Amino acid sequence: MAVNIVRPLYYQIAYGLSNKIKNGEFKPGDLIPSETQLSAEYGASKMTVRQGLTLLSDAGYLKTVPGKGNYVDWPRYDIFTVRFNEMEITGGAPGGVKLLEVNMEDPTPEIRQHLNLLPGGKTVVVKRLLYTEGNPSAYDVKYLPYEKGKPVVEREIQNVPFPEMVAKHGELFSVKNEVSISAAAANQECAQKLGVEPSSPLLVVEQKLYSADHKVIGWGKTFCHCDYFRLEAISSQYQRNQVLHKF
């Protein structure tokens, strides 16, 4: 015998409407019944109806236009959620990260531009090699603006992902993390570190971190051995939709 779960009224409203959208009773662009009508239909107060509609909006089903009503929105299949944390490439294995280099350097013009450095500004460069099951699987190179009196403590940054590395070095938080994913042929340096042939394909993940006042506080790339690493993503539409299956 099935357990009789009492679903909240607001949830029933959201779920009921979502079904009418899924089966085509309400189509994208349509106006659904007004909050007043839904109140009457479900015998619920306006606040309860609104709680249900909020759920549907968050799940991406509705677009609300003040003064007009709630429109059924078109599904978005082109937006995905992806996880990336260079430390996870190691699988958390002991000895999964080798710190190759921590140095102060004069930046190249490219790095200077990425970090928005003032003339004369120097950078801290951190180079790490990440291992998966004993094999080098990613070569990670990061640049931070050098600031006097903000030392980089080697043992503190070896095993932390980029945003935490930046936090330990200077700023409290990075508030924005931009990522660019591309493919490239391994150059001499990457090939040597990763033990692959030069010009082998690599998955390149470029990251740029910003502080609360929109300064660039870190930039770098992770060069991933294509046999050991891929990025998995899932449509956000589907993810958000899961809130409708809480009960």
Added chain:
Amino acid sequence: MAVNIVRPLYYQIAYGLSNKIKNGEFKPGDLIPSETQLSAEYGASKMTVRQGLTLLSDAGYLKTVPGKGNYVDWPRYDIFTVRFNEMEITGGAPGGVKLLEVNMEDPTPEIRQHLNLLPGGKTVVVKRLLYTEGNPSAYDVKYLPYEKGKPVVEREIQNVPFPEMVAKHGELFSVKNEVSISAAAANQECAQKLGVEPSSPLLVVEQKLYSADHKVIGWGKTFCHCDYFRLEAISSQYQRNQVLHKF
């Protein structure tokens, strides 16, 4: 003189608390004041306080535990939002897509496994070449389970992204879209289509679509010329945080 915008009370509550979290007054793991306390502090009713707290939860600041309270959550820097729509590679240019092939085929074991095909089941294969500024920039290969009486109309699928292609062929909607991003060396076929040397690096985007009843209704790959295409992503934490700047 600045325009005097009256912010809703629930927004002021959310914004005020978010600032106390940002400046460290409340730290991750801390319990924030209870709804009753916040009601008194802001002179707001419980429902209004809850509306503010919902905003903060959605922005990823809070984790609510019934019976205990609202805890400040740890920021997540490893979750990103990315857009991918193979049709956008063309930049919407006329003639940006060349339909190379639409055929019924006996699937290879690999494809049979991906599509969960029954023995004897056939597939529809769609091959397209995408152009960016006149140059071939991506080679797109998709497989759909063949169903009798569901013809694939060539002109209807040439210019549509994969989920719509599947919708036109069979199922109403794909409800789940799984993507896997990797790098690989161009094989003979890809190299020829894209006009690159064999073993050149490619960015490979693999997609698998599911129907509402969890059947696989489409699978395929997009092989992207690494000079013409990269994926841009942004930390979800930052995105969700934007709701706190609506007013």
Added chain:
DNA sequence: GAGTGGTCTAGACCACCCC
């Protein structure tokens, strides 16, 4: 049992949109 969040009501007033 005291405190917490979760649900829900039956009103109120407002700004916005359209006729």
Added chain:
DNA sequence: GGGTGGTCTAGACCACTCG
């Protein structure tokens, strides 16, 4: 002016957690 969504109140009862 009549309908829509947006905000807000001052209560109520419930389930949960913890001592």
